Amino acid sequence: MAKNRFHSGEGPSQRQLRVGELIRRxxxxxxxxxxxxxxxLARYSVTVGEVRTSPDLKVATVYVAPLGGQGEEELIKILARNRGELRHQIAKEMSLKFAPDLRFRIDETFDRLDETRRMFSDETVQRDIARRDEDDDEGDL
Structure with a gap:
């Protein structure tokens, strides 16, 4: 039985990454x-942040976000409702043996970036970073 590279901790293959990026574009x-x-759907400006494909390239998970961050759940429902037509458009423009089944998820990357920025701006964290920098500078002498 073949190992599933996507779930083995090795990460996606180069082929998965290439196909995912092509689907995203x-x-x-x-x-x-x-x-x-x-x-x-026409009411939304949609950002497609990332597409992750299964090892067999038959399923593509599409991470999207509406511009402005409003109406995320409604956007997912609208995209799911139009999944067949979106899949058809992808198949028409790409040269894949099979058009992947599309699954839509909210892209939370920007939320995580905001949280990381907030964390780094906390004065306790800033003090710890400064202390660590001082310790590193003393070690250089």
């Missing part, structure tokens, strides 16, 4: 052009 272009004729 293609999907972004489709959404920007408005190729999907859904008035609910």
């Amino acid at each position: 293609t999907l972004s272009d489709v959404l920007v052009r408005g190729d999907i004729h859904d008035p609910d």
